[in-house]
Amino acid sequence: MSTTPNLLNEAPSPASAFDRLRQTKTISEQLEEAKDHPTPDNPTFNTVYRFRINNKIYVLEETLWRKGQRGRTSWINQHGWFFVHCHDNQPGASFWACRHCDLKSRVTLFDAKASSSASDHLRKIHRITKASESTDSETSSDAPLKRPRLDFTGLTKKRVKTIQESTVGLIVDANLPFGIFQNNYFQSLIGQLNTQVSTLPWSRHTLNRSLEDLFAEKREEVKRELTTAATRIHLGFDLWTSSNRHAIMAVTAHFLVKDKGPQVRLIALRHQLGAHDGENLASTLDEVITEWEIRGNIGVVVSDNASSNDTCLQSLYSRINPRMTEKDKKSRRLRCFGHILNLVSKAFLFGKDADSFERQSDAYRLLQQDEEDLRHWRKQGPIGKLHNIVKFIRSSPQRTQRFKRIAREEKASQPGDFLLSHETQREVELILDKLQDGTQPI
Incomplete structure (x- = not known):
């Protein structure tokens, strides 16, 4: 007899103290792992996948069926699995394991010689009876069975994938x-909605694996879209720092697809390591372009007005096409209109050096120098006066309550509350939004 992997035919070693403390895998989780070990064409007891249940070794009974064999037709088959106990590396007694209990990380086994014990369990514990089974399920049980799938639930593969x-x-x-x-x-x-759906594996391991499989599948779909696009692939990228202090670069692809129109796809979201200089940014973008196999089809690139982005795109286009002229490189570097509009708005509200103004206000706030901060804002005219009014209202619960009472008396349609965010620019935007809709009289 040919040798087989240890996973399949070796008896388990005695459980260590660590194994005893570790949470045991459910049957559903083990079924997911069994997918990586397909059933041989001519399975024998020593070559099929083995399961550990209550520190004993079992074999899934259906993996031992001969091709075309009918198998068990009992209605309890839809609510559990039949296993054969492995005793001294030989087949022993058969048992039925409840699928519903397994979903709750409990093991419930019954002797498979008769179905009465399992039926009573389903009726008393899970309120499931043979009469509640659908006509379709009963009809399907009478049809000849092909070699069963390890994850058999009575659902079609297409429906399982959709779920x-x-x-x-x-x-x-x-x-x-x-x-x-x-x-x-x-x-x-x-x-309650569908007992067949409830028997699907819902464990963390299963869903994590489904996410990885789905990601790989959709990634290939996006790659096909990019390679068959009717236009060049135009990119947009931006960087920001996450709340846990990770520098992140996001890259989006913009293109046209025949009969579908404009398309936008997020093709990268990754850590930006090292300095944020142009050459380093260009290296990251170059990796993304190479990974998606679109190097020969890049159009323009959109980013904000940072000078490092100018250097980045100069370097990137030189790598993509060393013959590209400086004029062509500049024409393919597009500046984000939203960022331009934001800079204009900040300059209009806070003057030429808006960042310096915000830093000074933050410093006064940090030092609790309220009078200095109020004087600082008064220099900004109407916007500064509006800011100070809101700050005065928010500085005391009593003033806030009084403001709400007056607003109600004035029959304001939505007597809400003014906000003061930690970010000065966003703070003013919130105030202006509330005043513009006419629901916040002062």
Whole structure:
């Protein structure tokens, strides 16, 4: 007999103290790992994947079925798995494991000689009976079975994939933890809606793996879009510092697709290591362009007005096409209109050196020198006066309450509250927004 990997045919070693303390993997999690070890064409007891359940070794019964074999047709098959105990490396008794208990990280095994114990368990604990099974499920159980999938749930592959994509999308879009779907209330809700969906693996490991698989799949789709675009690929990039002090560069691709119109794709979001000088930024952009295989199809690049970005794009276009003239390099460097408008607005509100004005105000605030800060703002005319009025109202809970009372008496449609943010520019924007809509009389 040919040798097989240790994972499949070696008896497990005695559990160490660390193993005893570590949380054991659920059956669903082990089924996910089993996907990396496909069932052989001619499976035997010593060549199929083995599961550790309650510190004992089992083999999934269906992996031992011969090709075209009918297998078990009991209705409890939709709510659990049948395992064969491995005793002295030989097949032993068969057991049924409850899928619903496994979702709650509990192990419930019943002797598979009869289905009565498992049926009673489903009825008493999970309120599931044979009568509640759908007609479709009963009909499908009578059809000849092909070799079963390890993750068989009674759902089609297409539907399982759609559910997984929606699940991963919810986690990413709502910034949820991977363990949210193991919540007992969520499992109860899904079980009430569709028992087949509730039997899908919802563990952290499964969802993490689904996210990685989906990312790789969508990445290839975006790459195909970029390579078949009807226009050149125009890029936009920007840098900022995250709350945990990481420098981040984001890169977006802008292009046209036939019959779909303008498209925008985020193609990079990565740490910017080292200094933020032009050459270093160009190296990061060059890596992104090479990674997406679009070096020969780059159009213009949009960024803000920082001088380092001028140097960056000079260097980048020289790397892409050493023959490009200085005139062409400059014509392909576009400046962000939003950034220009922001600079104009700040200059209009705070003068030529807006950054210096903000730093001085922040310093007064940090030192709690309120009178100096008020005088500092009075120099800004109407905007400064407006700022000081808001600061006066916000400096005391009693004044804030009085302001709200007066606003209600004046029958303001939305007697809200004025805000003072830590960022001076944003602070003034919030004030102006509230005054402009006419709901904040003073």
